[in-house]
Amino acid sequence: MSIVALTCALIAIDGDTLRCGAERIRLLGIDAPEMPGHCQEGRNCAPGDPVASKNALAERAKGPATIERIGRDHYDRTLARVRVNGIDLSCAQIQNGQAIYRADWDQFAFIATDCPSASAAARKPAGRIITRPANRQPPLPNQASGWSYRNCGEARRAGAAPLRRGQPGYGAHMDGDGDGIACEPIRR
Template identity: 45%
Template sequence: MAVAALAPSPGEGASDISCSSIFVVDGDTFRCDGKRIRLQGIDAPELDGHCRPGRQCTPGDPIASTDNLEGLMARGTTRCNQTDTDRYGRIVARCTSKGVDLSCEQVRSGHAVLRYAPISC
């Protein structure tokens, strides 16, 4: 998918991000205008070679997780509200596409697990 423009939507705060198109990195991370955004409250299976030694990574199919997130985001404009910045410098955010909460839908569909921060779905 193409990289999107990253800008606050009219009338919204500085932490609100609107992406018209995106590049999905994996099942819980995507890029928008060169900025990495990490979905809040979930952990998706790691792509091959991305699970650091000694870390217990989320089980499952990383390709299916990535494809599912890409499909969710292809439905329409993705909007995010930044909640934090992680230790890797990624924006941590709650994001929706066509009104669907991406973190909650990744968990509901079995493509991620709840982890790191409590979220209400």
């Protein structure tokens, strides 16, 4: 991890992602509502107004900033804690109802430890998640673990593909033909 003072103007891409020059920065431990058209079929998306969430982050991102890099996500964005004028942006988005806390996205529990609103959310059952309905028969829930890989690329990099319905990591969003097997090789 490294802490670096940023010298660029932060630009909000949505309620949980910023841009600093060419670098895309994903705020640690939160999930904000998706911009229109981004909550794809079968995907779990945070509830709320995506434009209001983005605007709130844009307003909070004005001023001297520091970034604490934690790692990279599967989209090759920098995972980080970002503070502007001494305020942690992940904490501010949760506290003001513009994002939900995600313990599974909070590496090392930094946000849960430092943000009272995240600590309270971590003690409660998971918040309401909006799932965009699919146009086919819904798959059986993943009883084994309750989580899934974000996409087939992530599953393949982990050496887990193909995945069958009910296996840890399986998600209907990766099962394009709905046959219960996700990330299966393309047959030619």
